[in-house]
């Protein structure tokens with residue numbers, strides 16, 4: 001099983017949109033677990049559910065099992081571990097190693113080919129738990145100057161945290177999202193990202209597409225019900241490219 005963590009400390013950078021479309025695209029041919037580690041529960045909404053008032057993924061921090069909260073989705077091959085709406089990381093302190101424990105005790109790699117983890121816009125124990133089990137981290141970023149500054153900071157922080165919790169570095173990739181080729185700044189920042197991080201870490205951008213917003217109303221990832229839309233096409237291409245890079 002390969003685990004792909006989607007992270008950025010900034011909110012609204014397409015983490016959840018990337019998580020649900022990557023999960024759904026992979027689930028067309030593989031068995032996939034989508035773990036919603038953000039208590040807002042947007043990834044859970046995106047695949048037909050919502051955060052749970054009682055129960056949910058974050059109960060692993062109180063030594064519950066992860067699998068007791070698994071929910072089926074619109075795809076047979078896609079399982080959701082929904083968020084716990086009322087979990088407060090600041091009340092619980094540092095709870096490292098809990099997700100890794102669930103991985104091992106519940107033998108998740110026996111059941112799933114891929115695990116996608118959507119994370120909150122914070123650097124805390126939740127992200128540490130995710131990095132500890134990660135093979136790959138994708139940082140979705142907005143193609144403007146502040147996004148560029150932010151992604152450099154995030155990149156450094158993820159490297160530092162990864163060394164701390166797992167002793168080595170996962171593959172880290174940068175995915176520009178909400179890209180508009182008619183905006184000069186977007187084009188400039190894209191070039192800067194590619195130059196700074198190198199071709200091997202840089203992914204082709206996901207273009208801006210309103211359909212990627214309305215999918216949360218329909219509660220179906222765009223790659224499943226509107227494959228011809230540009231947002232879906234870009235996520236299908238991204239998934240293919242990512243698989244080539246991490247399965248090399």
Ligand SMILES: Nc1ncnc2c1ncn2[C@@H]1O[C@H](COP(=O)(O)OP(=O)(O)O)[C@@H](O)[C@H]1O
Pocket residue numbers: 010011012013014015016017018042177178179206207208209210211212213214216231
């Ligand atoms: N490529 C895109 N084009 C247009 N809207 C997008 C795109 N990607 C994400 N969005 C919208 O932007 C908002 C923030 O995205 P989201 O995935 O929730 O970010 P995050 O999880 O990082 O907070 C959402 O309303 C989402 O639907």
Ligand SMILES: [Mg+2]
Pocket residue numbers: 015016017038042043119
């Ligand atoms: Mg989100």
